[in-house]
Each structure stands twice: as structure tokens, then as C-alpha cells.
Amino acid sequence: xxxxxxxxxxxxxxxxxxxxxxxxxxxxxxxxxxxxxxxxxxxxxxxxxxxxxxxxxxxxxxxxxxxxxxxxxxxxxxxxxxxxxxxxxxxxxxxxxxxxxxxxxxxxxxxxxxxxxxxxxxxxxxxxxxxxxxxxxxxxxxxxxxxxxxxxxxxxxxxxxxxxxxxxxxxxxxxxxxxxxxxxxxxxxxxxxxxxxxxxxxxxxxxxxxxxxxxxxxx
Amino acid sequence: xxxxxxxxxxxxxxxxxxxxxxxxxxxxxxxxxxxxxxxxxxxxxxxxxxxxxxxxxxxxxxxxxxxxxxxxxxxxxxxxxxxxxxxxxxxxxxxxxxxxxxxxxxxxxxxxxxxxxxxxxxxxxxxxxxxxxxxxxxxxxxxxxxxxxxxxxxxxxxxxxxxxxxxxxxxxxxxxxxxxxxxxxxxxxxxxxxxxxxxxxxxxxxxxxxxxxxxxxxx
Amino acid sequence: xxxxxxxxxxxxxxxxxxxxxxxxxxxxxxxxxxxxxxxxxxxxxxxxxxxxxxxxxxxxxxxxxxxxxxxxxxxxxxxxxxxxxxxxxxxxxxxxxxxxxxxxxxxxxxxxxxxxxxxxxxxxxxxxxxxxxxxxxxxxxxxxxxxxxxxxxxxxxxxxxxxxxxxxxxxxxxxxxxxxxxxxxxxxxxxxxxxxxxxxxxxxxxxxxxxxxxxxxxx
Amino acid sequence: xxxxxxxxxxxxxxxxxxxxxxxxxxxxxxxxxxxxxxxxxxxxxxxxxxxxxxxxxxxxxxxxxxxxxxxxxxxxxxxxxxxxxxxxxxxxxxxxxxxxxxxxxxxxxxxxxxxxxxxxxxxxxxxxxxxxxxxxxxxxxxxxxxxxxxxxxxxxxxxxxxxxxxxxxxxxxxxxxxxxxxxxxxxxxxxxxxxxxxxxxxxxxxxxxxxxxxxxxxx
DNA sequence: GATGAATGAGGCTTCATTCAT
DNA sequence: GATGAATGAAGCCTCATTCAT
Numbered sequence: 005x006x007x008x009x010x011x012x013x014x015x016x017x018x019x020x021x022x023x024x025x026x027x028x029x030x031x032x033x034x035x036x037x038x039x040x041x042x043x044x045x046x047x048x049x050x051x052x053x054x055x056x057x058x059x060x061x062x063x064x065x066x067x068x069x070x071x072x073x074x075x076x077x078x079x080x081x082x083x084x085x086x087x088x089x090x091x092x093x094x095x096x097x098x099x100x101x102x103x104x105x106x107x108x109x110x111x112x113x114x115x116x117x118x119x120x121x122x123x124x125x126x127x128x129x130x131x132x133x134x135x136x137x138x139x140x141x142x143x144x145x146x147x148x149x150x151x152x153x154x155x156x157x158x159x160x161x162x163x164x165x166x167x168x169x170x171x172x173x174x175x176x177x178x179x180x181x182x183x184x185x186x187x188x189x190x191x192x193x194x195x196x197x198x199x200x201x202x203x204x205x206x207x208x209x210x211x212x213x214x215x216x217x218x219x220x221x222x223x
Numbered sequence: 224x225x226x227x228x229x230x231x232x233x234x235x236x237x238x239x240x241x242x243x244x245x246x247x248x249x250x251x252x253x254x255x256x257x258x259x260x261x262x263x264x265x266x267x268x269x270x271x272x273x274x275x276x277x278x279x280x281x282x283x284x285x286x287x288x289x290x291x292x293x294x295x296x297x298x299x300x301x302x303x304x305x306x307x308x309x310x311x312x313x314x315x316x317x318x319x320x321x322x323x324x325x326x327x328x329x330x331x332x333x334x335x336x337x338x339x340x341x342x343x344x345x346x347x348x349x350x351x352x353x354x355x356x357x358x359x360x361x362x363x364x365x366x367x368x369x370x371x372x373x374x375x376x377x378x379x380x381x382x383x384x385x386x387x388x389x390x391x392x393x394x395x396x397x398x399x400x401x402x403x404x405x406x407x408x409x410x411x412x413x414x415x416x417x418x419x420x421x422x423x424x425x426x427x428x429x430x431x432x433x434x435x436x437x438x439x440x441x442x
Numbered sequence: 443x444x445x446x447x448x449x450x451x452x453x454x455x456x457x458x459x460x461x462x463x464x465x466x467x468x469x470x471x472x473x474x475x476x477x478x479x480x481x482x483x484x485x486x487x488x489x490x491x492x493x494x495x496x497x498x499x500x501x502x503x504x505x506x507x508x509x510x511x512x513x514x515x516x517x518x519x520x521x522x523x524x525x526x527x528x529x530x531x532x533x534x535x536x537x538x539x540x541x542x543x544x545x546x547x548x549x550x551x552x553x554x555x556x557x558x559x560x561x562x563x564x565x566x567x568x569x570x571x572x573x574x575x576x577x578x579x580x581x582x583x584x585x586x587x588x589x590x591x592x593x594x595x596x597x598x599x600x601x602x603x604x605x606x607x608x609x610x611x612x613x614x615x616x617x618x619x620x621x622x623x624x625x626x627x628x629x630x631x632x633x634x635x636x637x638x639x640x641x642x643x644x645x646x647x648x649x650x651x652x653x654x655x656x657x658x659x660x661x
Numbered sequence: 662x663x664x665x666x667x668x669x670x671x672x673x674x675x676x677x678x679x680x681x682x683x684x685x686x687x688x689x690x691x692x693x694x695x696x697x698x699x700x701x702x703x704x705x706x707x708x709x710x711x712x713x714x715x716x717x718x719x720x721x722x723x724x725x726x727x728x729x730x731x732x733x734x735x736x737x738x739x740x741x742x743x744x745x746x747x748x749x750x751x752x753x754x755x756x757x758x759x760x761x762x763x764x765x766x767x768x769x770x771x772x773x774x775x776x777x778x779x780x781x782x783x784x785x786x787x788x789x790x791x792x793x794x795x796x797x798x799x800x801x802x803x804x805x806x807x808x809x810x811x812x813x814x815x816x817x818x819x820x821x822x823x824x825x826x827x828x829x830x831x832x833x834x835x836x837x838x839x840x841x842x843x844x845x846x847x848x849x850x851x852x853x854x855x856x857x858x859x860x861x862x863x864x865x866x867x868x869x870x871x872x873x874x875x876x877x878x879x880x
Numbered sequence: 881g882a883t884g885a886a887t888g889a890g891g892c893t894t895c896a897t898t899c900a901t
Numbered sequence: 902g903a904t905g906a907a908t909g910a911a912g913c914c915t916c917a918t919t920c921a922t
Contacts, residue, residue, distance in 0.1 A: 025922075029885065050269050053912060064887045069914065071885095104432055144402065165425075165433060172403055172414055172422040173431055179402020180395040183363065187394045195391055203391040211430040212392055213327055214384060248902065272895060283904040288897070467881065488707050491916060502883040507918070546870055582840065603863075603871060610852055610860040611869055613844045614837040621801065621836020622829055633829055641829040649868040650830055651761055652822060682901075686906065710891060721908045726893065728906095 033071045035061040040078045045124035048131060049079055079128075086125040087143055090118050091150070104163070105209060112204040116197055119185040126189035130182035144182055148174040180207070252290045254280040259297045264343035267350060268298055298347075305344040306362055309337050310369070323382070324428060331423040335416055338404040345408035349401035363401055367393040399426070471509045473499040478516045483562035486569060487517055517566075524563040525581055528556050529588070542601070543647060550642040554635055557623040564627035568620035582620055586612040618645070690728045692718040697735045702781035705788060706736055736785075743782040744800055747775050748807070761820070762866060769861040773854055776842040783846035787839035801839055805831040837864070 039060035043052045054075050058068045072078040097110040119126045129143055152174035158164040181204070188200050195203075206214070258279035262271045273294050277287045291297040316329040338345045348362055371393035377383040400423070407419055414422075425433070477498035481490045492513050496503045510516040535548040557564045567581055590612035596602040619642070626638055633641075644652075696717035700709045711732050715725045729735040754767040776783045786800055809831035815821040838861070845857055852860075863871075 025884070028922095032885075054914080055912080065913095066888060066915080067886055074913075108432055148406075167421060168425055168431065168433075169414055169418050169422045172407075172419055173426070175403045175406045176399040176423065176426055177431060179398040179400070181398070183398020183401070184391060184394045187367075188391075195388055199388050200391055202386065203388045204395065206387055206430075207392070207395055208431045211425075211433075212387065212396060212427045213323055214387075214430075244902075251903085273897080274895075277905095284896095285898080285905060286903055289902060294896070463881075470882085492918080493916075496884095503917095504884060504919080505882055508881060513917070542870055586844075605859060606863055606869065607852055607856045607860045610841055610845075610857055611864070613841045614861065614864055615869065617836040617838070617840020618833040619836070620840070622832045625805075625832045626829075633826055637826050638829055640824065641826045642833065644825055644868075645830070645833055646869045649863075649871075650825065650834060650865045651765055652825075652868075682905070685901095689906075711893085712891080722892095723894080723909060724907055731892075 029071075032061070032063060032067065035063070036068060036071055036078065037082065041082050041124045041128065044079065044082065045127040049075070082125070083129060083143060086122065086129050087146065089122070089125075090115075090129070091147075093118055104158075108208045109201070109205045112201045112208070115181055115185060116188070116201045116204070119189045120192065120197055123189040123192070126185050130186040144178045147181075148178045150174075151177050177208075180204070248290075251280070251282055251286060254282065255287060255290055255297065256301060260301050260343045260347065263298065263301065264346040268294075301344070302348055302362055305341065305348050306365065308341070308344075309334075309348070310366075312337055323377075327427045328420070328424045331420045331427070334400055334404060335407070335420045335423070338408045339411065339416055342408040342411070345404050349405040363397045366400075367397045369393075370396050396427075399423070467509075470499070470501055470505060473501065474506060474509055474516065475520065479520050479562045479566065482517065482520065483565040487513075520563070521567055521581055524560065524567050525584065527560070527563075528553075528567070529585070531556055542596075546646045547639070547643045550639045550646070553619060553623060554626070554639045554642070557627045558630065558635055561627040561630070564623050568624040582616045585619075586616045588612075589615050615646075618642070686728075689718070689720060689724065692720070693725060693728055693735065694739065698739050698781045698785065701736065701739065702784040706732070739782070740786060740800060743779065743786050744803065746779070746782075747772075747786070748804075750775055761815075765865045766858070766862045769858045769865070772838055772842060773845070773858045773861070776846045777849065777854055780846040780849070783842050787843040801835045804838075805835045807831075808834050834865075837861070 036057060039057045040052075043056055043060055052075075054068045055065050057075075057078070058065045061067075068078075072081070093114040094111060097114045098107060101107050101110060148171075152170045155164060155168075155170035155173055159166050159168075159170060184200065184204060188194055255276060258276045259271075262275055262279055273287045274284050276297070277284045287297075291300070312333040313330060316333045317326060320326050320329060367390075371389045374383060374387075374389040374392055378385050378389060403419065403423060407413055474495060477495045478490075481494055481498055492506045493503050495516070496506045499505075506516075510519070531552045532549060535552045536545060539545050539548060586609075590608045593602060593606075593608040593611055597604050597608060622638065622642060626632055693714060696714045697709075700713055700717055709732075711725045712722050714732075714735070715722045718724075725735075729738070750771040751768060754771045755764065758764050758767060805828075809827045812821060812825075812827040812830055816823050816825075816827060841857065841861060845851055
């Protein structure tokens with residue numbers, strides 16, 4: 005015969021109560037986050053007021069400050085989450101192959117997939133406001149640093165030519181990515197997803213002007 | 224009948240006066256433009272007030288509005304000039320060769336040269352604020368449009384592979400350029416000018432991962 | 443008909459429950475009072491929020507309003523209690539002697555003793571905020587009124603010289619008291635308790651400039 | 662023969678222009694100062710908003726900030742000026758006699774005269790808000806420090822009895838002064854000016870309880 | 881009765897812009 | 902044309918208070 009370790013009714017009730025309150029609070033916080041994401045994507049950090057966000061979330065102006073210290077804190081939370089998501093995807097890709105060529109294609113696939121799934125986030129992440137004075141972290145710089153370090157390793161291992169400076173390469177890469185993704189996320193009908201992936205991949209693997217260099221090896 | 228070849232002294236004087244006044248006015252306007260360029264480059268459109276610009280230019284706050292309709296107008300004038308300069312340089316380069324490879328290198332040279340000569344302008348042009356809602360013109364978009372059209376022509380003429388979508392290519396190109404130049408203009412000691420040019424050129428001609436594609440032809 | 447001398451168990455239980463609840467309630471109320479006293483003493487009425495008090499008392503923000511109508515009500519309750527305590531001590535002293543000289547000394551002793559025992563209350567009572575618009579009662583005014591009435595009686599009975607106006611005297615007295623006590627209560631190491639008592643007493647009995655007076659001409 | 666150093670008309674005109682503008686600016690500043698003084702005296706620092714002051718002065722809300730950094734700055738300027746005036750009067754008195762008795766009377770005269778002339782300032786200076794956290798300087802403390810130092814000297818020179826502690830004395834003195842003056846300035850019909858002076862003087866010279874003291878026996 | 885999230889009025893401050901001189 | 906004080910709309914944030922659970 006088993007004892008049913010059923011929780012004490014009082015405990016359970018109070019736990020339930022507490023959980024309900026917490027859920028309500030979390031829901032409000034989430035509405036604010038979503039509203040911020042939507043509005044920042046549409047209009048940018050400076051055009052949007054805390055009142056706008058609160059109104060869009062259906063709460064009073066003061067409620068905003070029950071959940072976020074100030075406007076920048078909300079913005080930072082959005083971008084931090086987004087960046088974590090994005091780098092998570094890139095890392096997952098990176099681990100799935102050792103072939104550099106394949107790796108390039110998988111990264112492009114991950115990026116474009118992320119943009120398709122998170123159009124608002126892309127527009128926020130890759131707006132230059134994301135690294136304005138108000139927000140300390142420069143997202144593109146973080147990504148560039150990652151890319152630069154990886155690249156330097158490859159150069160050191162003589163798996164990449166040293167003529168391409170790792171720092172310049174890294175800036176070029178994130179510039180290309182951010183611009184293409186922001187452009188495409190704004191209106192995904194501008195190009196089929198596969199075309200975006202393919203073009204990004206080809207530019208990395210063979211450059212923008214492939215045929216001009218050595219015509220013997222056209223794929 | 225006599226021709227009066229000598230200007231009336233009064234007329235001349237007043238013309239001279241007027242010219243002096245015009246010169247003074249133009250000088251004031253120019254100081255405002257320079258101040259705006261310097262301050263916007265340092266701190267961005269939103270951080271700088273019209274008072275800041277007037278103070279930096281050594282004029283009164285109201286004087287600003289004798290020369291520019293509003294803050295955005297000054298900003299636009301700066302960016303329009305800069306864009307005209309930049310595209311002028313690019314066009315000049317474009318005309319000097321028919322070889323696509325050489326053309327790529329010359330473009331990179333022109334761009335990096337412009338950035339070296341106009342560090343402030345680069346930081347303004349390629350900050351994302353340059354295409355914020357307040358300023359209608361999207362500079363990068365203009366450049367992308369040019370690049371896209373040119374590319375489309377080359378594809379149509381079968382001088383470029385169609386696998387690289389002209390629109391995506393154009394976005395990638397301006398993204399790469401703008402990011403690299405903004406990064407470098409912020410601190411030109413980050414890389415030698417020649418390295419920036421060379422890296423940009425190589426990425427275009429052969430991609431970021433050249434060795435991975437066909438190892439037989441490493442230069 | 444039966445008298446039921448033994449309490450109904452249910453009634454008793456519920457009475458006990460009720461008493462326990464009352465005790466809990468009173469304890470909460472008391473914690474709020476103490477927290478208010480501590481915090482108001484440290485920072486003043488305006489610097490302290492109801493949230494501060496509730497947090498310091500370890501209760502929720504809303505609980506505050508289960509016990510006090512508003513912030514001013516709590517403040518008033520603190521000051522009313524303090525004033526009652528203080529005047530109680532002064533009255534007790536007053537009854538213990540008929541000798542005016544002794545009375546002065548005993549009053550000083552009582553006041554300084556109260557300050558030593560209730561440093562927080564002194565700082566609240568004798569901060570000017572205690573009679574700010576938000577709180578109707580002016581504590582010093584109440585004390586001054588008492589002093590004025592007593593003085594007037596002594597003058598009428600010709601036991602005090604009429605040259606000292608009872609109202610001015612009363613203001614001077616409470617001004618002197620409140621300032622000295624507030625100063626001392628802030629840091630009791632500023633002077634030994636006995637010195638404070640003695641100095642207050644001497645000033646009342648002989649003035650601040652005793653030796654300077656020519657005693658031949660008392661009116 | 663005398664050269665008439667009449668100013669150049671242009672210079673004069675522009676000087677006049679400049680002076681007119683300066684005068685206008687000074688007048689606005691002065692209106693704000695007066696409004697602040699009046700309103701702070703009536704309602705205290707916390708009850709009065711910058712908008713209140715601007716409205717009372719007949720200017721727009723933003724104009725306040727053309728002249729004062731914030732509300733506290735205006736408040737401080739008012740109190741600093743007032744304190745300088747007041748201490749100036751006291752110092753002038755102090756120099757006019759060497760007789761301590763006369764000095765006491767002259768100080769009382771100066772203080773009460775100042776209160777009569779500056780009722781608003783008295784109410785501001787001697788409200789406890791004048792030393793609230795927002796304003797660093799504690800006016801009464803400054804006055805007390807002065808009094809304490811002077812007293813200590815007199816004690817050292819054996820011209821005052823050491824039984825009266827200089828620090829306690831100083832607090833008592835400024836407490837008495839501030840309370841009496843604030844009370845009287847609120848409504849000067851409460852007592853004739855001469856009576857206030859006389860009572861303050863007598864309390865200092867002979868105490869509040871003169872007749873009660875037996876002069877034969879004090880240690 | 882306790883809880884604590886939500887409320888929203890209200891205060892402070894900034895700054896693009898105007899206008900009388 | 903230059904000046905610079907004045908303007909006032911608008912944004913940020915606080916906090917006393919309410920109320921559903």
C-alpha cells in the first residue's frame with residue numbers, strides 16, 4: 005500500500021495562489037517584452053516611448069517600471085535574448101560538421117532560418133541603435149569578435165590564407181550578414197529563402213565575382 | 224551715347240558689402256556644417272542637440288535656423304554631400320577600367336581612400352541612424368540599388384553567374400563595405416590601409432573561404 | 443433553563459482563533475509603527491515611501507493600508523504617541539515640586555532623559571516636517587501653548603517678571619529645547635547627558651550671558 | 662580742451678542692445694527668485710513644483726531651467742543669499758560694541774529687524790526643510806558653529822562661565838532664535854517688535870526664570 | 881487579514897523651435 | 902543676418918494607493 009504524498013491542502017492552495025500570481029506577473033512581463041519587440045522593430049528605440057509599450061501591452065504606464073528598470077533595460081533584455089538564440093543556433097551548426105565548406109552553408113542556413121522565424125528580432129538586432137550609447141553591448145562587435153578569433157585559429161593552422169586579415173574579414177562577414185538579413189526580414193518576399201542562403205554561401209565560398217578570377221573551375 | 228564701363232561706385236560698394244555679407248553668411252553656414260559633421264560623427268544624431276552644434280560653431284542657437292530648416296535638414300545635407308562625394312569617386316573608378324577584377328580592386332581602393340580622408344563622414348553615413356525615420360533617404364539602400372542594377376546587367380550579359388542574386392549580392396556588398404569602413408574609420412590603426420583594401424578585394428574576388436574550394440590554385 | 447457556565451468549545455476555539463488573529467494583526471501593526479519610526483528618524487517623512495516601511499517591516503505593500511489610512515496617519519500616530527509620552531514625563535516632573543528653580547531642572551532632566559531613551563522619536567518630533575502641511579498638528583506649537591499658559595499664570599501671580607512676554611518666551615523655550623535635543627539625539631556622544639541638562643538649566647535660570655548683567659537694577 | 666569720450670554709436674547701440682537683453686534676462690531670473698521665495702515661504706520646498714514657480718513668475722515651465730539647474734539650485738540660492746544678508750547684519754552689529762550686554766541686545770535687534778524686513782526669508786531659512794537632504798547646507802548648523810566658536814573663545818578668556826557648554830549653548834541659541842523669528846515672521850501682530858527684541862535680550866542676559874534664582878550659592 | 885501587481889496622476893527635466901531685438 | 906531668452910510639448914520615472922486573489 006502506498007502513501008499518497010499529496011501536498012497539504014493549505015500548502016497546495018497557497019502554492020497555487022502564489023503560482024497564479026506569478027503567472028499573472030510573468031504574463032504581464034511577457035506582454036511588455038512582446039510589445040517592445042514589435043514596436044522597436046517597427047520604429048526603433050528612440051521613436052518608442054515607455055508609454056507606447058505599456059499601451060500596446062494593455063497595461064498602465066507605471067506597470068512598465070514594475071518589470072523593467074527603464075527603457076534601455078527592456079531593450080537590452082530583448083537583444084540579449086535574441087543574441088543568445090542566434091549564437092546558439094550558429095554554435096549548433098558549427099558542431100555538426102568539420103568541413104569548412106559545409107560549415108559555411110550551414111551557418112547561412114541557420115542565420116536565414118533565424119531571420120525567417122524572428123523577423124522583429126533581426127530588425128532590432130541589426131539596427132545600429134542596438135549598439136547606441138544607451139546600450140553598452142555592441143552586438144555586431146560581439147559576433148565579429150567570435151568570427152575573428154575562429155578565423156585567426158584557422159590562419160594559424162594554415163587552413164585559411166593569411167592574406168585575408170581576420171579582423172577585416174570578421175567585420176565584412178557581420179556587415180554582410182546583418183545587412184542582408186535586415187533587408188530580407190523587412191520583407192521576405194524580396195527573395196526566396198533558398199536564394200538568400202545560396203547567395204550568402206556562394207559569396208563566402210567563391211566571392212562576389214567568381215568568374216573573373218579563374219574561369220577553369222566554374223561549378 | 225556712352226557706355227559706362229566703370230561700375231557705379233555706390234553699386235559697387237553695395238555689391239561689395241553684399242558680397243562680404245554673403246561670404247560671412249556662407250562662412251557661418253560652413254561652420255555649422257563642420258560642427259555638425261564632427262559632433263554627429265562622435266555622438267550620433269540623437270545625442271547631439273542643435274544647441275550643441277551652434278555652440279561648437281560659435282554661433283547663437285537661433286542662427287542654426289537661419290541656415291537649416293531643422294536638425295534633420297543639416298544631417299541630410301551632410302549625408303547628401305558625403306554620398307555625392309563617395310559615389311563620384313566610385314564612378315570615376317568605374318570608368319577607368321573595363322576589367323571586372325581590376326574594377327573590384329579600384330572600388331575597394333576608392334572606398335578605403337574616401338574613408339581615410341573623411342573619417343567623420345564615414346561614421347555618419349554608415350551609422351544606421353543615417354536611415355532612421357527622421358531622414359528619409361537610406362544611403363545604403365541607394366548604394367545597393369546602384370550595385371544591384373549594375374549587377375543585373377552583368378548577369379543579363381552573362382558576365383556574372385546568375386546563382387548570385389543581384390539584390391542579395393547588392394545588400395551583402397554594401398553591408399560588408401559599410402561595416403568594414405565604419406569599423407576602420409573609427410580607428411585607422413586597427414589595420415593598415417593596404418590590408419583593408421586587399422582583404423576587401425580578395426573577399427570579392429575569391430570569397431572568404433577560398434582555400435576550401437579548390438586548393439590547387441592558391442596565389 | 444440552564445446556565446451554561448462552561449464556554450461552548452466551538453465558541454472558545456473561535457474566540458481563541460480570533461485572539462490569535464488579533465495578536466498577529468497587532469504585531470503587524472506594531473512592526474509597521476516601529477519601522478516607520480526608524481525610517482522617518484533616519485530620513486524624514488518625504489524620503490521614505492510606504493513601500494520602504496512595509497519592506498522594512500517585512501510585510502507586503504498593501505498591508506500598510508490595512509493598518510493606516512495613509513502615510514500621514516502613520517506619521518501622526520508616531521508623533522502623537524511620542525508627544526503623549528513626552529508631555530506625560532513633563533507633567534510628572536511638574537507635579538513633583540513647587541520650587542520653580544527645581545522645576546526647571548527637573549524639566550530639563552525629563553526632556554534629556556526622554557531624548558536618551560527615544561532618540562528616533564526626538565528626531566521625528568523635532569524635525570520641522572512634523573508640522574508640515576501634510577500633518578495638521580504642530581507639535582512644537584502644542585508645547586509652546588502649554589508653556590505660554592503656565593507662564594501667563596505665573597506672571598499674573600507676579601511670580602515671574604512681565605518683561606518677558608509669555609508667548610515669546612514659550613517659542614524661545616520650545617525652540618531651544620527642540621534644537622538642543624534634536625542635535626544631541628542625533629549623536630549623544632556630542633556632549634555628556636549631564637552637561638546637556640546642566641546647560642539647559644543654567645540658561646533658563648541665569649541666561650546665556652550671566653556675568654554680564656548688572657544685578658542692581660532688577661525691575 | 663577735453664576730448665569727449667563719447668562711445669561709438671555702433672558700439673553704444675550694440676551695448677545698449679546687449680544690456681537690454683541682459684536686463685530682460687536678469688528680470689526674469691529675479692521674478693523666478695521672488696516667486697520661489699514667496700511660494701517656498703508659503704508652502705515649503707516639497708509642496709512647490711518648478712511649474713508652480715514658473716507660473717507664478719509668469720513664464721513658461723522650461724524658462725525655469727534657463728536660469729536654475731533645478732529646484733534645489735533655486736532654493737539654495739535663496740537661502741544662501743538670505744544667510745549672507747543675515748550674517749552680514751549680525752557681523753555689523755558685532756563690530757559696533759565691545760560690551761557683551763550691549764552686543765546681545767544689538768544682535769537681537771538685528772535679527773528681529775531682519776525678520777521684519779524679510780518675513781518670507783525667515784520662514785524659508787528656519788524651516789527644517791532648509792537642511793533637508795536635497796540641500797547640503799544646514800543653515801542653523803552654520804550659525805551654531807559660528808556661535809560655538811565665539812563662545813569657546815570667551816570661555817577660554819574667562820569672560821564666560823565654563824559651566825555653559827559652548828556647543829549646547831550654540832544649539833540652544835539658534836533654536837531659540839529660529840523658532841521665535843519663524844513664529845513672529847508668520848504673523849508679526851503676534852507681538853510688538855520691541856517686545857520680541859526685549860524678551861530675547863532678557864532671556865539671554867538673565868534667563869527665563871530670573872527672579873527664582875538665589876545668587877549666593879552657585880558653584 | 882495579507883499579498884503584491886497594477887494603477888495613473890504628477891513631478892522633473894530636455895530640447896527643437898520661435899521671435900523680438 | 903545674428904542673437905539668445907523664451908516657449909511648451911513630450912518623455913522619463915516615482916510612488917501613494919487600490920483591489921482581486
